[in-house]
Amino acid sequence: MFNRDFWSEIFMALKRNKLRTALTGFAISWGIFMLIILLSAGNGLKNGVTSNFADRIQNTYQIWASFTELPYKGHKANRYIMLNNKDIQLLETLYEVEEVSPVLSQGGTLIFGEKSKMVSIEGMKPIYKNIEGIKMVDGRFINENDMKNKMKVVIIDKNTSDELRRINNEPTMIGKTVFINGLSFTVVGVCKGMPWGDRGQCYAPYSTMQAIYNVNEYYQLTFTTKGLNTKEENEAFQKELKKKLAALHEFSPDDPRAVWIDSQMVNALETNKIFNTINIFIWVIGIAMLISGVVGVSNIMRITVKERTNEIGIRKALGAKPRSILLSIVMESLVITTIFGYIGMFLGMGVMEIVNMVMESSGAGTNNEMGMSVFVNPTVDVRIVVSATLVLIISGVAAGFSPAWKSVKVKPIEAMNYR
Amino acid sequence: MIKLNNINKTYFGAQPLHVLKGINLDVAEGELVSIMGASGSGKSTLLNILGILDNYDEGDYYLAGKLVKNLSENQAAEFRNKLIGFIFQSFNLIPFKTALENVALPLFYQGVNRKKRNMMAMEYLERFGLKDWAEHYPNELSGGQKQRVSIARALVTSPKIILADEPTGALDSKTSAEVMQILREVNATGITMVIVTHERGIANLTRKIVHLKDGIIESIEENDPDKMDFTKEIK
Numbered sequence: 001m002f003n004r005d006f007w008s009e010i011f012m013a014l015k016r017n018k019l020r021t022a023l024t025g026f027a028i029s030w031g032i033f034m035l036i037i038l039l040s041a042g043n044g045l046k047n048g049v050t051s052n053f054a055d056r057i058q059n060t061y062q063i064w065a066s067f068t069e070l071p072y073k074g075h076k077a078n079r080y081i082m083l084n085n086k087d088i089q090l091l092e093t094l095y096e097v098e099e100v101s102p103v104l105s106q107g108g109t110l111i112f113g114e115k116s117k118m119v120s121i122e123g124m125k126p127i128y129k130n131i132e133g134i135k136m137v138d139g140r141f142i143n144e145n146d147m148k149n150k151m152k153v154v155i156i157d158k159n160t161s162d163e164l165r166r167i168n169n170e171p172t173m174i175g176k177t178v179f180i181n182g183l184s185f186t187v188v189g190v191c192k193g194m195p196w197g198d199r200g201q202c203y204a205p206y207s208t209m210q211a212i213y214n215v216n217e218y219y220q221l222t223f224t225t226k227g228l229n230t231k232e233e234n235e236a237f238q239k240e241l242k243k244k245l246a247a248l249h250e251f252s253p254d255d256p257r258a259v260w261i262d263s264q265m266v267n268a269l270e271t272n273k274i275f276n277t278i279n280i281f282i283w284v285i286g287i288a289m290l291i292s293g294v295v296g297v298s299n300i301m302r303i304t305v306k307e308r309t310n311e312i313g314i315r316k317a318l319g320a321k322p323r324s325i326l327l328s329i330v331m332e333s334l335v336i337t338t339i340f341g342y343i344g345m346f347l348g349m350g351v352m353e354i355v356n357m358v359m360e361s362s363g364a365g366t367n368n369e370m371g372m373s374v375f376v377n378p379t380v381d382v383r384i385v386v387s388a389t390l391v392l393i394i395s396g397v398a399a400g401f402s403p404a405w406k407s408v409k410v411k412p413i414e415a416m417n418y419r
Numbered sequence: 420m421i422k423l424n425n426i427n428k429t430y431f432g433a434q435p436l437h438v439l440k441g442i443n444l445d446v447a448e449g450e451l452v453s454i455m456g457a458s459g460s461g462k463s464t465l466l467n468i469l470g471i472l473d474n475y476d477e478g479d480y481y482l483a484g485k486l487v488k489n490l491s492e493n494q495a496a497e498f499r500n501k502l503i504g505f506i507f508q509s510f511n512l513i514p515f516k517t518a519l520e521n522v523a524l525p526l527f528y529q530g531v532n533r534k535k536r537n538m539m540a541m542e543y544l545e546r547f548g549l550k551d552w553a554e555h556y557p558n559e560l561s562g563g564q565k566q567r568v569s570i571a572r573a574l575v576t577s578p579k580i581i582l583a584d585e586p587t588g589a590l591d592s593k594t595s596a597e598v599m600q601i602l603r604e605v606n607a608t609g610i611t612m613v614i615v616t617h618e619r620g621i622a623n624l625t626r627k628i629v630h631l632k633d634g635i636i637e638s639i640e641e642n643d644p645d646k647m648d649f650t651k652e653i654k
Binding site for chain 2: 004005012016310311313314315316317318319320321322323324408411412413416
């Protein structure tokens with residue numbers, strides 16, 4: 001059936017109507033081209049945003065100090081709730097909580113050689129690196145040994161490191177001693193900057209900071225959890241936690257503010273949901289575009305079949321079976337859609353690969369100063385190519401089938417007498 | 420070869436048209452029969468039914484001993500391909516195929532491979548003096564050449580029966596005579612032939628003339644074409 005003659009008949013039919021074939025094909029090419037571009041852009045956005053979370057442990061929580069909104073038990077509204085060691089103790093009694101890392105935050109001045117710079121220095125446990133998704137550029141992060149021995153070590157952000165190196169003409173800051181608020185620290189690591197302001201960001205062991213500043217109140221507590229896998233479990237846990245914190249600090253458990261409880265996992269789930277929605281949206285738009293292409297092909301096939309009615313009648317009189325007529329028309333449509341579909345697909349992928357290359361070499365899309373990225377690797381993977389191919393084949397057959405069926409049904413004598 | 424029992428056919432349109440009103444006809448193997456009648460007498464409809472290009476409402480049609488009734492499109496295609504050769508007034512050649520490709524087409528639908536069917540097609544073209552025209556497209560051929568190509572196409576599958584619908588209708592009288600001469604020669608090889616015509620001169624070249632009028636057979640006239648001088652002008 002599908003021998004050389006069969007294909008040569010089809011390609012002859014396409015060649016006889018070059019302009020028409022090209023115009024029809026263009027609609028399909030354009031549809032699939034746009035689908036690929038949209039999907040790639042969506043992918044890029046998703047890759048960009050999720051890469052910000054990628055290094056974080058997903059089952060982490062953060063609690064932030066804040067103002068109350070409701071008056072409660074004789075306390076007025078707008079009272080500031082500071083977190084303290086009782087909160088840490090409370091958290092450590094909870095079954096779901098694995099490890100608490102308080103964040104001890106201090107402002108200060110960093111001095112190295114000729115250069116002084118405003119920094120904020122945070123004391124935290126080693127686990128904080130994964131909780132916050134801190135990315136190391138050089139050296140190491142705080143380790144258990146630092147914690148145990150209250151080592152005066154510090155991790156500085158890359159911008160600060162670059163500034164200090166430039167002014168003091170040093171090849172690296174690792175191993176150098178810097179002064180923060182008059183106390184000497186050894187730099188052990190350089191990390192990507194966090195996205196707030198142009199203040200320098202330093203991290204030191206929690207135990208060291210506690211020994212120096214003797215702080216009992218915190219703006220921020222972070223902890224890792226276990227056994228909280230769904231949104232529902234997380235929400236129930238949050239509610240319970242808030243109730244307990246409310247009892248401890250005497251604020252209303254219904255207070256929408258007072259303390260912020262933020263779950264990385266719920267955030268991730270929410271983000272995924274958003275991107276799934278965007279993805280569905282893109283497919284709907286893409287498919288709609290493709291459908292307009294398919295309708296175009298179907299229309300053209302209808303005209304082709306009409307023009308070929310006589311020929312089809314003759315073929316039937318000479319003994320062409322319905323299957324051969326049906327197949328030749330459906331295959332003709334399929335050939336148009338797949339050939340031009342692939343042209344569109346490869347053009348789209350090519351364009352996005354070029355965009356990707358340009359972005360990677362110029363660093364566009366990722367904001368280096370803040371370490372945040374919004375657009376990373378905007379390309380599509382093999383699965384999408386396979387599903388787009390399936391879509392093309394289905395649409396090609398769908399476009400050709402109705403006109404083909406019509407030509408099969410017409411009586412040979414009517415077809416031959418058709419003018 | 421052909422046996423028709425009380426064939427009825429009505430076209431259902433805005434006004435139902437009863438075209439064939441009970442046709443009974445026998446055509447023996449090797450016969451050369453013409454069907455004559457004014458336009459609207461139903462002669463083309465009858466030929467279409469004989470060729471399984473159209474269906475009929477009532478009666479029975481036996482072709483080569485087989486009942487042709489309520490056939491599936493597949494069976495009909497097979498019957499047409501194996502048993503019947505068609506010759507049309509307007510030739511019905513496929514315009515974008517060469518003479519050779521046109522003649523080879525019925526063999527394509529029989530699944531004969533390209534080499535063999537081109538060889539067979541060339542044989543038939545040669546027989547009708549068209550060897551040098553094999554690679555020409557229909558619009559590069561004269562009317563007589565086109566009809567000879569279509570005769571070659573009708574014969575290439577070695578059918579049992581040739582059905583010709585006004586085969587000389589689009590030709591001048593000289594070419595008509597040539598084409599009729601060819602058809603008579605084909606008939607002489609034993610192939611049954613039914614020719615629809617409204618020209619007495621053509622009918623006179625057949626052995627049996629069926630006169631059709633208003634959907635019924637008015638009379639069947641025996642004829643001896645050998646008395647005719649077919650080289651003479653027949654119009």
